[in-house]
Amino acid sequence: MPNLNNKIKNLLPRKVLFLYYLHSAKKAVLPDLKRRIYDKVYNNSETEKVQRDLTLLYHIVEKGLTMPVPRPGFGKKVVLDLCKVINRYEKMNLPVDDLEFKQSVSVLREYVEFHHEINFKLDDELNEKLKDIVSRFENIEGLKQKNVTKEEYFKEINEPFDVFCRSRYSVRNYTEEEIPQSVLSECIELAQKSPSFCNRQPTRVHVVKSPELKQGILELQNGNRGFGHLAETLLVITSVISTTKDIHERNENHLNGGMFIMTLLNALHFKKIGACSLNWSVSSDKDMKLRSLLNIPENEVVLMIISCGYLPEKLSLASSPRKSAKEITTEH
Numbered sequence: 001m002p003n004l005n006n007k008i009k010n011l012l013p014r015k016v017l018f019l020y021y022l023h024s025a026k027k028a029v030l031p032d033l034k035r036r037i038y039d040k041v042y043n044n045s046e047t048e049k050v051q052r053d054l055t056l057l058y059h060i061v062e063k064g065l066t067m068p069v070p071r072p073g074f075g076k077k078v079v080l081d082l083c084k085v086i087n088r089y090e091k092m093n094l095p096v097d098d099l100e101f102k103q104s105v106s107v108l109r110e111y112v113e114f115h116h117e118i119n120f121k122l123d124d125e126l127n128e129k130l131k132d133i134v135s136r137f138e139n140i141e142g143l144k145q146k147n148v149t150k151e152e153y154f155k156e157i158n159e160p161f162d163v164f165c166r167s168r169y170s171v172r173n174y175t176e177e178e179i180p181q182s183v184l185s186e187c188i189e190l191a192q193k194s195p196s197f198c199n200r201q202p203t204r205v206h207v208v209k210s211p212e213l214k215q216g217i218l219e220l221q222n223g224n225r226g227f228g229h230l231a232e233t234l235l236v237i238t239s240v241i242s243t244t245k246d247i248h249e250r251n252e253n254h255l256n257g258g259m260f261i262m263t264l265l266n267a268l269h270f271k272k273i274g275a276c277s278l279n280w281s282v283s284s285d286k287d288m289k290l291r292s293l294l295n296i297p298e299n300e301v302v303l304m305i306i307s308c309g310y311l312p313e314k315l316s317l318a319s320s321p322r323k324s325a326k327e328i329t330t331e332h
């Protein structure tokens with residue numbers, strides 16, 4: 001039967017074949033697209049949305065506090081938005097001991113303390129809102145950002161897996177010291193041990209060291225301000241779509257890539273290299289620009305970028321607390 005199918009395919013004009021595949025692709029993709037659009041339009045689950053907004057906003061402040069050189073008065077708009085969402089959360093009578101809420105309040109307290117320590121006067125409107133929240137929730141404790149030495153950060157890399165796993169953080173501060181290609185290759189080799197669908201190994205790594213190319217790439221990406229320019233290496237992770245056989249396998253590139261990337265992040269950590277994932281959730285014109293910068297083949301999709309470098313003697317890490325296993329598990 002597969003032979004017959006192939007014979008028929010070969011007889012059809014390419015254009016007909018293209019339209020046939022386009023039709024079946026639409027059919028396959030539409031339910032998922034509809035589910036996503038439905039969620040945006042009809043899902044009234046305000047709880048999930050307010051938790052999402054708290055996390056998005058407190059994480060930006062966490063990042064700001066842990067930048068190599070935090071900018072006095074940084075993130076005014078984000079902080080005001082976070083105050084607003086905290087007030088909305090409170091009005092909804094949601095639990096104040098939820099991770100998202102606790103961390104939001106705690107991060108705002110750190111924001112106030114940071115500016116107090118450097119003697120920077122925040123503007124009155126902001127100050128008033130912050131004071132109100134910090135004083136009303138003075139008993140709420142979240143996870144503070146971490147200030148560590150390079151030695152402290154890497155001291156657990158040879159410990160058993162559970163300890164090692166908990167010791168990795170996204171690192172957003174690097175020195176200029178060159179990461180040898182041989183070390184990067186060892187990390188990529190380890191990442192290759194990640195499982196892949198039928199062992200098809202679709203993931204590819206583009207190693208970027210050229211200052212012009214790095215700058216061009218980082219200008220297209222929206223989450224590296226304040227630290228991306230310090231990265232000695234950028235790893236652009238892509239996946240070959242020709243490894244998938246039909247449209248039902250379309251998610252395999254991102255899924256397999258995610259598994260690969262996690263091993264790679266752990267491998268970099270093991271080799272004492274600091275790394276930070278950088279999202280590639282961009283418009284198609286930005287995607288095309290990146291493709292053309294690196295000459296990425298048409299049959300590869302870009303998944304993510306990783307900024308990397310060796311570490312300075314001292315650095316700050318965003319604490320990024322996690323929900324418990326219990327909170328995210330459903331037992332059936």
Ligand SMILES: Cc1cc2nc3c(=O)[nH]c(=O)nc-3n(C[C@H](O)[C@H](O)[C@H](O)COP(=O)(O)O)c2cc1C
Nearest residue numbers: 063168169170222223224276277278279304318320
């Ligand atoms: C797909 C993906 C995209 C990310 N994009 C960014 C980004 O653009 N900028 C950034 O600073 N961090 C980014 N991160 C890092 C996350 O903020 C970080 O992994 C999260 O807060 C958990 O912290 P941890 O890595 O220190 O454990 C990204 C992470 C993932 C997995």
